[in-house]
Amino acid sequence: MQRFRLQFLEPPYIAEAWLLLLGATTLLAIYGANVADAAWEVEVTRWVQSASPDALHRIARFMTVIGRSPISTVIPAVVIVAMWISGQRHLSVFLSAAVVARVLSVVVKELVERPRPS
Incomplete structure (x- = not known):
C-alpha cells in the first residue's frame, strides 16, 4: 500500500520550504518593528473588542x-x-x-x- 505523501515535503523541496518560511518570518518581524500601528492590526483589535x-x-x-x-x-x-x-x-x-x-x-x-x- 502506497502512502499519501506531499511532494513539497520531500527532500528536494524541504530546504526551499524552510528558507521561504524563514524569509516570510523575517519580513514580518521587520514590518512589525518598523510600522507603529499597522492598519489591519488596529482593525482586528477593534473588531475583537467590539464583540459582545x-x-x-x-x-x-x-x-x-x-x-x-x-x-x-x-x-x-x-x-x-x-x-x-x-x-x-x-x-x-x-x-x-x-x-x-x-x-x-x-x-x-x-x-x-x-x-x-x-
Whole structure:
C-alpha cells in the first residue's frame, strides 16, 4: 500500500520550504518593528473588542472545554491508535511522547505550586 505523501515535503523541496518560511518570518518581524500601528492590526483589535462579552465568553468556554483532560486525552489517544494501525508508527510514538510531556507539565505545575506573577 502506497502512502499519501506531499511532494513539497520531500527532500528536494524541504530546504526551499524552510528558507521561504524563514524569509516570510523575517519580513514580518521587520514590518512589525518598523510600522507603529499597522492598519489591519488596529482593525482586528477593534473588531475583537467590539464583540459582545457573551460571544467572547462562549468562545473562551469552548476553548476551555477542548483543553480539559478528558477531551485532550481521548482525542490524542484515538489519533495515536489510528496512526499506529495505519503504519505511521514513528509519528504515533512522537505524539505519545508529546502527550506524556503535557501530562508531566501539568503534574509538575501542581507539585511546585509556584504563585503566578502579579
